[in-house]
Amino acid sequence: MSHHPLRQVLPELGLRPRTVGFAVALGTAALFASTALGALSAWLIARAAEMPPVLDLTLAIVGVRALGLSRAGLRYAHRLVAHELALGGVARLRARLVDALARGPLPRVLGLKRGDLVARLGGDVDAVGEAVIRSLVPMAIAAGVGVGSVALLAFFLPAAAGALAVSLAVAGGVAPWMNARALALAEKASSATRSHQLSTALELLEGAAEWRVSGRAPVLLGVLREDDLRLERLCARAARWTAAATFLLHGAWSASVGAALVLGFAALERGALSQVELCVVVLVPLGAFEALQSMPAALTQLLRSTEAALRLLPFLETPEAETPAAALPSPVLGGHLRAEGLACGWPGRSAAVSGIDLTVLRGRSLALTGPSGSGKTTLLLSLAGHLPPKEGRVMLGGVPLEDVSEQRRVELLHCSTEDAHLFDTTLRENLRVVRATLTDDEAIAALRKAGLGEWYARQPRGLDTPLGRGGEAISGGERRRVLLARAWLSEAPWLLLDEPTEHLDPRTAARVMRDLDGMKAHGRGLVVVTHDADVARALDSVHALAPA
Known part of the structure; x- marks a missing residue:
């Protein structure tokens, strides 16, 4: 070719x-x-x-x-x-x-x-x-x-x-x-400027109210003007x-x-x-x-x-052929989730956390705690296989996670991050992301488990309620509970949750934790990122990360 x-x-x-x-x-x-x-x-x-x-x-x-x-x-x-x-x-x-x-x-x-x-x-x-x-x-x-x-x-x-x-x-x-x-010279020089300009414009438009309240909107507008002037100079040179x-x-x-x-x-x-x-x-x-x-x-x-x-x-680019799920050793279906000498971070950056050794058994739960910026979410994504390790490895049932096909990882590990995406469609379609064959009864039961029973009863359109772009039609707490409902509907034996009780009132948070604890009885392993000391104490073990 x-x-x-x-x-x-x-x-x-x-x-x-x-x-x-x-x-x-x-x-x-x-x-x-x-x-x-x-x-x-x-x-x-x-x-x-x-x-x-x-x-x-x-x-x-x-x-x-x-x-x-x-x-x-x-x-x-x-x-x-x-x-x-x-x-x-x-x-x-x-x-x-x-x-x-x-x-x-x-x-x-x-x-x-x-x-x-x-x-x-x-x-x-x-x-x-x-x-x-x-x-x-x-x-x-x-x-x-x-x-x-x-x-x-x-x-x-x-x-x-x-x-x-x-x-x-x-x-x-x-x-x-x-x-x-x-124009070749101008195009190469202006490509980065255009991308930066677009990113800045999106940031300004989507957070317009917050930027105005903080008084920083003029700063972003100034950045956009500087990008415009830079593009104008490049265009004039090409002209x-x-x-x-x-x-x-x-x-x-x-x-x-x-x-x-x-x-x-x-x-x-x-x-x-x-x-x-x-x-x-x-x-x-x-x-x-x-x-x-x-x-x-x-x-x-x-x-x-x-x-x-x-x-x-x-x-x-076509990804490399994955290991067929049928060829994987059977221990992947059970056993434990283990990190050995793990160092992880975002692509192109240095490791956010390193020297991580931890083990979670199925039917048990682990809390990941630490101050903001200590790398809790990065570690969670690495345990889910979303970020490749920079050092060490993650083992699932005795098999290195990188040897497990991506489709198989999704079946075994359900990871719900704090900023997980809600699509600009109905409540039903947002829940079907994790279970394509979802019935209405299953969806309603999951919403009730996530503490959305009363909210759902007030919605005239029921499961056809539109959530808006990124869930903008609902509150932060309701958005968090929709993500929790997704977790209930997932059939994965491992749940990795990022701040599942954030934006929830104490009564709802306690009920969510009771439901999470009940999931262990069905042989599901839990890894939970949290700032809440009460949530951490409710789990079987705690792994605290040091400040960055």
Whole structure:
């Protein structure tokens, strides 16, 4: 496979070569109709000046009308086919990317900022799709029209055809290359700025009320203004090169028409060209260069699409084949969860905690305590297999956790973090995340166990109650209890919970802890991150982490 990033990503669009070829053919035919219209119109005007019998001009008159109508119709058809092609491909690529993120290694997703995730799923996917309609198809059309125009001109005057070929090479190769080369530097420099700007904007919009109350909103607005100024400077630098490339493009265009005039008049004086043919020779270059007007933008888009494909590639890589669940030793189903000399942290950062040795048996519970920033949540994610160890290992039933397939880990270990996501859909669908075959009775029972029985009874839409984006339609305590309901519904033998009683009133928190304690009787192991000393005392053992 080619190592060019765009060539590796384009197949994910699922484009059919026949449809792409049809779009190119329609665009080429539309520009040929435009070029032929100019040439035939010039011939008709020159021939009519000789005052021949009107019947001699009838065919040319009909041809001009036909070309004028077909040019508009072919352009419209080309736009329809090309955009349908690109939009369908973008939809398939976006679905493929979401699927790859869902199935890929969790550390890769956990290490993404929200702004970067939006940029990958939004602008970068769109940029790859735009490579088809704004770059590859226009370049193929320009090549076809250029070759056809040179061939047509060679039929009348080979010398003028040679001059046109040189001009097309300069206008279609050198000028766009200058433009793309300049923008390459700007694109690489501005990519990080755009991602930072998007992350800052999301942070400002989603926490607008908090930022205004804290008085820090002007600080973030200042950061956005600085990013804008930086992008403006980069764009201005690229614009100077773009202007030079545009000047070269129009200079080559003018040179080709001038060469056609000089060579055409010389041929006319020698008797090698008629006056009518001279008009055709002069006007053909004008039509030929119409296809090249989009070349600077096409190469620029090709560059941007290549950079976008380079950013998307890591998320589209096929993960290594996982160990089949059936091949795993049976002790994985029982036994213990153990950390041996474990050091863990986020990808690209130093270890947040190290030297961890702990063991939790099924049917027992463990509290992870420590001050804020001591690495409790990081340790919990590592015990769940979401973050790979930096040192040491995690054992599940005597089997290293990295040897257990991801699907199997999800079946065995249910991890509910403090900021676990609630989807912008109904209560029922948010609970079905952990059990696809969930019945209404099971959902209601789980809600009651999580202390949401009274709240649920007040909801007129019941399980169809919308929770809003990230659970914004419910309170922090209700959000926490929905996550607890998910934990009750999980059939995993191990539950790893992050602050399960936070935002709960004392009575509800005590009931939740009683229910958690009852789960041990069914052979389920519990690992609970908590700041609450009462919660820690209610569990079988405590592992305290030192301050960071």
